[in-house]
Amino acid sequence: MVAISLPDGSVRQYDGAVTGADVAKDIGPGLFKAALAIKVDGEMKDLYTVLDRDCTLAIVTGKDPEGLELLRHDAAHVMAEAVKELYPETQVTIGPAIENGFYYDFARSTPFTPDDLEKIEARMREIVARDEPIRREVWNRDEAVKFFDSIGEKYKAEIIASIPSNEDISLYRQGEFIDLCRGPHLPSTARLGNAFKLMKVAGAYWRGDSRNEMLQRVYGTAWATEKQLKEYLHMLEEAEKRDHRRIGKEMDLFHIQEEAVGSVFWHHKGWTLYRTLESYIRTRLEKSGYQEVRTPQLVDRSLWEASGHWEKFGENMFTIDTPDERVLAVKPMNCPCHVQIFRHGLKSYRDLPLRMAEFGSCHRYEPSGALHGIMRVRAFTQDDAHIFCTEDQITAETVAFCELLKSVYKDFGFEDVRVKFSDRPAVRAGSDEVWDQAEGALLEAAKAAGLETTLNPGEGAFYGPKLEFTLRDAIGRDWQCGTLQVDFVLPERLDASYIAPDSSRKRPVMLHRAILGSFERFIGILIEHFAGRFPMWLAPLQVVVATITNDADDYAREVKAALDAAGLRADLDLRNEKINLKVREHSLAKVPVILVVGKREGEERTVAVRRLGGQQQEVLALEQAVATLAQEAAPPAA
């Protein structure tokens, strides 16, 4: 007897061993049809796994997250099968499920064309229609290596060869195609359905190493239903509409051109946004006990040699040979310069913690392929600061920083921030005791600040662990903005010290920290986050006064003057055009407020307030409207 407990609490008894498929069929033909796999005692298994002892069982369908992942994984396998049928000389490598879809890396001398993608996709649908059973086989490792070698799949053979030789491995066979895979898989190719689409081809290095050969990666998306697929494609279209590069152009915020690759030309509107952001964060820093400084752009190589940047970061630095035969570097970071200010004059423990902030303009020679709009550039400005403190102060300073960061993000409407904790890398400076303390303090402080962190093992800086705060852009890409790094190394290398209570000289600890990250990236994220419809306080142009007829011109000028006097960023539209056109144009330009004035408003000294996206207007007395708008336009920190 085999007793199988189902998620609803019921138990089914069977005389002997059954498969998951039998149980599903037993429960109902609808469920059997939808069944993709099973979960036995919490573990994902093939639908046709034999159940010969008591267990808990859940039938997994496309509605379950695990089922969807399975579906995507199978889509990758079906794609590989299609490719092998169409282009037998191609070697297969790996093909996992990823967020929203899947990919498969192929090795072949000629790259796939967009045309090939269509053919592959069509063949995939044929394979689905063929309804090929997908079955698991267990092989001996060495035989599997031999087998894949014999059919010319040297990448597969290499993967299997890296598995310990005493382990058996599982292969999955569907039609003529056989692939190494841990599984589980769908029972047959028909279960994949047709809610998938191949998206793009891209190069990808074998085993993710740029020293290896480049493979052809084909990306696809796959869903449980056609409706979900459609929704996803629609979401991508919407995301494209809020791409910061598109909106930056539409709203006349900035541009980038060939002669200054990786650097932003800020137009007046974009620069207004930039200045608003800068002034906001400056106020926040001042209120949090930071001192703002300004350090040089060009610094002699000797300082970078002393700090270690010349050796560790040299490839990313712009350098200049001067007529007097010196070599200067355009600063890629502010930290060494900040240490110079710290070193200037004797510091006492009473001066600590010393929080030194700079809106430091930095240049880094980023690889050409890394550049991306204004999100990843070669010239950028950080809201950078270094906190010089004692080891005892690390926790308190970290908590205070996290609080400040959360509060700043909240002011922009970012509530769900991903935080990664990067711990000690293999190559590092400092003793294990120091690392224990630094990591412990950082983790404890993150917890105290109410942050949930995911571990990013071995990704810390060579001088200390770090917290990375990431925000997600319109199309799901994560961008690191804020950071906090604990550094015991630079104070040592650049000989920073303070006088302790016992009048001995001690090394301070440096906390490198940024909230926005870079203004360029953060503004890019803001543009996408708000789709260009900025809240009043950030909007480059806050109010447009639009007239209905020229009779209202004089009054409109008065209204504009009142707005100017209240410190609002306002424009005047006196053109001889219909109000419909004016409303349309300023709405498309995403101006938060349009004040419509006609003859009536002039006589009554009122304005008709029309808010972006709103259908109705509100008629207010001029003074009242200006006061209300001025209040709305105040930055959160003021």
Added chain:
RNA sequence: GCCCAAGUAGCUCAGGGGUAGAGCAACUGAUUCGUAAUCAGUAGGUCGUAGGUUCAAAUCCUAUCUUGGGCACCA
């Protein structure tokens, strides 16, 4: 840096060996009009750059730059 794709009017895009096209924007004129497109007319381009093939190149070839999507990178 590597793989693929794309660069045509201010913007969005069509054209694919035989004198360069559309819509919107711009400009000119008319229209003075109550909340997302008033009408008419005019002007606008070394087809990314440099070579080559050809009687003839935006179109084919080569190189190069830039952009986009990935990969690698991101102290």
